[in-house]
Amino acid sequence: MRVFVITVSDTRTEVDDTGGALARELCAAAGHEVAGSRIVKDEPAEVARLVRELAAARAADVIVTTGGTGISRRDSTYEAIASLLDKRLDGFGELFRMLSYQEIGSAAMMSRAVGGLHAGVAVFALPGSPAAVRLGLEKLVIPELSHVVFEKER
Numbered sequence: 001m002r003v004f005v006i007t008v009s010d011t012r013t014e015v016d017d018t019g020g021a022l023a024r025e026l027c028a029a030a031g032h033e034v035a036g037s038r039i040v041k042d043e044p045a046e047v048a049r050l051v052r053e054l055a056a057a058r059a060a061d062v063i064v065t066t067g068g069t070g071i072s073r074r075d076s077t078y079e080a081i082a083s084l085l086d087k088r089l090d091g092f093g094e095l096f097r098m099l100s101y102q103e104i105g106s107a108a109m110m111s112r113a114v115g116g117l118h119a120g121v122a123v124f125a126l127p128g129s130p131a132a133v134r135l136g137l138e139k140l141v142i143p144e145l146s147h148v149v150f151e152k153e154r
Contacts, residue, residue, distance in 0.1 A: 001145050002035040003027045004060035006050060008068035008077045009128060010042050019066040019128040026137045027064070032145065035060040042068045047080035055119040061149050063121055064141065067128030069112045078112035081125045085116035089148075092116075092124060092140060099139055100132065115141075122148050 005027070007020035017039060024034045036059065040046045047065070054063055068077030082088075092115035100108035113136060115124040122145075126136040 001032045001062055001149050002060040003032050003062045003064060003145075004035045004054055005037040006047070006063060006065040007037070007039045007128065008042050008047055008065055008080075009039060010074060012039055012067070012128075014039070018130050019126075019133045022130045022133050023064050023066055023126075023137060026134065026142065030142045030145075032062075032142075042074045042076055044076040044080035044083075047077060048084055051081065051084055051118060051121075051123060055121040058121075060121065062141075062145060063118075063123045064137070065123070065125045066133050069114070069125055069127045071110050071112070075112075077125050078114055081116075081118075081123055082114050084118040085114070085123065086118060088114070088116040095140055096126075096136055099135055103131070103135065117152055120152060122152060 005020050005023045007017050028034050068075045093113045096113040097108045111127055113126055124141050126133055
């Protein structure tokens with residue numbers, strides 16, 4: 001599958017984007033093509049615009065975002081992605097928080113990880129920490145990636 005990674009952050013750069021780098025590394029190691037990556041500011045309009053552009057261009061089968069899924073004033077990835085979804089995969093967020101709870105306890109409830117389909121492209125929004133990226137990709141996204149893409153094409 002072709003995966004595009006978007007890091008949503010007001011502070012990360014190519015040098016210190018550990019979550020985005022890990023997402024690219026894990027997807028490539030699982031045999032998927034990393035179609036590209038970009039860092040965008042935590043502005044819902046910018047995030048939504050980029051996802052819409054990538055989907056319209058069919059630049060990837062799957063878009064993975066890292067960062068901006070918490071509850072701080074600047075965290076807006078959830079709003080940007082959820083507003084675009086034609087079909088939500090509610091189980092993704094539910095399972096992510098369940099697995100996260102096993103690792104970090106009750107703080108997992110503050111994650112607003114979300115997934116679904118936008119214009120025929122699977123989109124998964126993960127927190128930006130490398131531990132959360134690893135958890136979400138290794139336990140949920142990568143094992144089901146081929147299945148998700150197959151089902152969305154039916």
